[in-house]
Amino acid sequence: MSQQQIESPVKRGSGNSFRERFDSFFEISRRGSNVGREVRGGLVTFMTMAYIVILNPLILGGTEDVAGTMLDGQQLAAVTGLTAGVMTILFGLVANLPFGLAAGLGINSFLAVSVVGQVTWAEAMGLVVINGLIIVLLSATKLRELIFKAVPAQLKTAITVGIGLFIAFIGLVDAGFVRSSGNPSPPVQLGDGGSVTSIPTVIFIIGLLIMGVLMARKVTGALLIGILATTVIAIIAEALLKIGPSFTEDGPNPSGWSLNVPALPESIVAVPDLGLIGAFSFGAFERIGALAAIMLVFTLVFTNFFDAVGTLTGLTKEAGLQDDKGNFPRLKSALIVEGVGAVAGGATSSSSNTIFIDSAAGVGEGARTGLANIVTGVLFLLAMFFTPLTQVVPLEVAGAALVVVGVLMVSQIRFIDWSEFSVGLPVFLTIVVMPLTYSIANGIGVGFISWVIVRALAGKAREISPLLWIVAAGFLLYFARGPIEALIG
DSSP: OOOHHSSSSOTSSSSSSSHHHHHHHHHTTTTTTTHHHHHHHHHHHHHHHTTTHHHHHHTTTOOOOOOOOOOHHHHHHHHHHHHHHHHHHHHHHHHHOOOOOEEHHHHHHHIIIITTTTTOOOHHHHHHHHHHHHHHHHTTTTTHHHHHHHHHHHHHHHHHHHHHHHHHHHHHHHHHEEEEEEESSSSSETTTBBBBOHHHHHHHHHHHHHHHHHTTTTTTTTHHHHHHHHHHHHHHHHHHOOOOOSSETTTOOOOOOOOOOOOOOOOOOOOOOOOTTOOOOOTHHHHOOOHHHHHHHHHHHHHHHHHHHHHHHHHHHHTTTOOSSSTTTHHHHHHHHHHHHHHHHHTTTTOEEEEOOOGGHHHHHHHOOOOOHHHHHHHHHTTOGGGGGGGGHHHHHHHHHHHHHHHHEEEEEEOOOOSSHHHHHHHHHHHHHHHTTTTTHHHHHHHHEEEEHHIIIIIGGGGGGGGHHHHHHHHHHHHHHHHHHHHHH
């Protein structure tokens, strides 16, 4: 292909071959990738995200709502795979970015813990739909894009680094390498009582070393090879030692697998039950009152809005798709489709679908275009019919991949200028608050608030965008929502 063809997309309907038009549509050559990398990246992204088909039903299906109703686990698994597959494919086609979408863990936990004690599941999903419609409106009117562009480049880099630490921490916790100590101080500890004693955690360490060595030797497909090899080791270990899950009918099993027990399933095919599609309602405003319902929507919007913006910032930076100002191609399209994911998640009762930070594993494998998303999305759709196969890869193996990708993202810290303290403090707070509070939105909020206050009082007020002041004020309300909700009653 000529340099001119690489630099200019081929117009549809031209005389060029299908291969050239395909390459041009996804900008594969322009972004320095190839079909093989995109396919591998899509596979790796799916393998690191597939746990959501199992975990989402456990979170949403294990809680009764205010009316004593529980969502069916098999139906939740089916709609989780369906929504993730459709939205991931749509995101790949429209935004042309290699980032998978699925039910966001922060929001589904918020629904299960804080929302359905006040409203029914159908009403909670109605609030999620409203949240998504608001995000789509903000994105379509370019307000969300303007807010994104108002964020200083140093804070955008800090968000990338913070997310890197966050997903590495997630990987370490999922693998049991880092655990809660059960004490106020220290709140966490290494393994069980300061020692690594469980076989699944040892498997995680083996996987981390395999992936690390392959990455260091620049082996093509390092993460995919590492995931597959470590999964085989895990299956053999389970077959020989009968380790079992971390929670059994007889009680907790601290030495068990965190979520998926790595074993070849007896049954492969399962017919999906899509009965939850359309099972949402807007009755929350009548049940708990307009003000209380608005506060719940406000929390959902802020969490959804800034988790997605932060994740997009980190992933596009890691993929090398950002310009000098931290912007990337098709920003508006990406933000709109992500908002549609929230609407779709509420409409299918799978919870708001958002961009998954786990997609960083696919980016680390070389994915740079939406073609990788087509692969990931198709696998999610197939997962509806092959749910047992999604349980083969244990969370400990996926955790090893997340730690490796975390290292890649944290390396962006070299682009931060620490010489000016009015920059260094907000940047530092952004980075550390994300993993320490287990929330991307919290890190962004603390970073924004400290940035405008410290920079303004340091004589840099004129350099701060008015939008950043508005967003920082919004985050103050977000962090004070508990007392505000108490005043509302």
